[in-house]
Structures are given as structure tokens and as C-alpha cells.
Amino acid sequence: xxxxxxxxxVTAVEGAIVQINCTYQTSGFYGxxxxxxxDGGAPTFLSYNGLDGLEETGxxxxxxxxxxxxxxxxxxxxxxxxxxxxxxxVARMADSWGKLQFGAGTQVVVTP
Amino acid sequence: KAGVTQTPRYLIKTRxxxxxxxxxxxxxxxxxxxxxxxxxxxxxxxxxxxxxTQRNKGNFPxxxxxxxxxxxxxxxxxxxxxxxxSALYLCASSLLGRENQPQHFGDGTRxxxx
Numbered sequence: 001x002x003x004x005x006x007x008x009x010v011t012a013v014e015g016a017i018v019q020i021n022c023t024y025q026t027s028g029f030y031g032x033x034x035x036x037x038x039d040g041g042a043p044t045f046l047s048y049n050g051l052d053g054l055e056e057t058g059x060x061x062x063x064x065x066x067x068x069x070x071x072x073x074x075x076x077x078x079x080x081x082x083x084x085x086x087x088x089x090v091a092r093m094a095d096s097w098g099k100l101q102f103g104a105g106t107q108v109v110v111t112p
Numbered sequence: 113k114a115g116v117t118q119t120p121r122y123l124i125k126t127r128x129x130x131x132x133x134x135x136x137x138x139x140x141x142x143x144x145x146x147x148x149x150x151x152x153x154x155x156x157x158x159x160x161x162x163x164x165t166q167r168n169k170g171n172f173p174x175x176x177x178x179x180x181x182x183x184x185x186x187x188x189x190x191x192x193x194x195x196x197x198s199a200l201y202l203c204a205s206s207l208l209g210r211e212n213q214p215q216h217f218g219d220g221t222r223x224x225x226x
Contacts, residue, residue: 030211042116042202043155045214087155091211097167098145098160098209105154 002026004103006088011109018075020106022088025069030091032064032071033100038084083110114139116218118203124224130191133221135203137184143209144186146178149200161186162209198225
């Protein structure tokens with residue numbers, strides 16, 4: 001079957017670094033995306049990894065290891081506004097048109 | 113550039129009724145995907161439209177349907193509403209629907225079934 005595993009909640013203080021892991025089991029894996037969603041808001045795209053390695057976008061970085069079926073999102077210099085849910089999402093070759101399979105989400109709580 | 117617009121933002125219906133939700137994608141985006149978000153099941157893919165054709169479909173019953181117009185605007189329809197259909201329905205657009213293209217989500221329509 002297909003599955004995506006990510007922690008349900010992570011708490012950290014402002015200025016800290018948080019790593020959200022995502023492990024997946026899916027046939028025909030194509031790439032891993034990350035989305036952020038604030039309470040009551042729309043999911044917003046953060047990053048995409050199609051190849052192994054690290055992608056950096058400002059304070060956020062994302063990593064993928066295809067051989068380990070594993071990726072992570074790294075949030076650096078945490079700010080209060082980073083309190084949100086973070087979803088990893090998989091695209092599959094067989095049915096990748098416009099379809100993402102989302103993980104259950106990780107609630108990140110940033111404290112002062 | 114205007115974002116993805118979904119209307120209405122909130123809807124209250126009763127069991128057995130039907131509902132139509134609307135989505136206007138970002139200008140130039142041709143792919144529109146629909147998702148259902150619930151606390152229990154998370155974000156689940158409903159279907160995707162491109163050039164007025166359904167290209168992809170999730171595991172939802174036939175009561176859920178959609179369409180896309182020539183201007184890429186999309187609608188989804190749910191017939192014979194059930195209590196379990198209460199959810200946030202999100203529409204997302206992307207240029208072509210390719211896996212490496214970001215999906216841009218609207219704020220969603222929150223549907224409550226009484």
C-alpha cells in the first residue's frame with residue numbers, strides 16, 4: 001500500500017531549529033513536496049524535491065533521500081509566524097497529474 | 113496576480129441536498145485539482161481537470177463530480193449530501209498539473225451538513 005508518516009506535533013522556542021521528518025512507502029515515487037497551512041488558511045507551497053539532496057529557500061530547507069524513502073523539512077531561526085501545520089506530499093508517476101498524496105501533517109508550535 | 117478564488121466561503125446544507133462549489137484558478141493556470149480536508153482523513157484528492165477534461169480521479173463515490181470550463185474555471189458538485197461530507201473543500205491550480213509544479217490553493221469552501 002501507500003503511506004506517508006510524519007510526526008503529529010513539534011514544539012520549539014523562537015530562534016530554534018526544527019526538523020520535520022517524512023517517510024513514505026509508495027510505488028512509482030516521483031517527488032516530495034512540502035506545504036504550510038495556518039489555522040483557517042489555505043495550504044501554501046514551500047518546496048519540491050525531485051532529486052536526492054538539499055533544496056534551500058531562505059530559512060526553510062528540504063531534503064530527499066530516494067534510497068531511504070525519506071525526506072525532511074528544516075525550519076531555521078524559528079519565528080512565531082511559523083506556528084502552523086506542515087504537510088509532506090508525494091507525487092506518483094502513475095497518476096501524478098495534479099494529484100498529491102498528503103501526509104497527516106505536523107503541527108509546529110513556536111513558543112516565546 | 114490574483115490568487116485562486118473559491119466561492120462561497122461557507123455553506124450550510126441538510127442531508128439529501130446537493131451543492132455546487134466554484135473555483136477560479138490563477139490566470140494562465142490550466143490544471144485545477146480539488147481536495148477534501150477533514151480532521152479525521154486529512155487532505156484527500158478528489159479529482160483534477162485540465163482543458164475541460166478530467167485527467168485524474170481519487171477514491172470518492174460518484175456523488176462527487178466536477179467540470180471545467182474553457183476559461184479554466186472549475187466547479188464541483190456533491191449530490192445527495194451526507195453528514196460525512198462536512199469538510200473544507202480546497203481547490204488548487206497549477207500551470208499544467210505536473211508533479212514538480214507548485215499547487216496554489218484557494219481559501220476553501222467550508223461545507224457543513226446538518
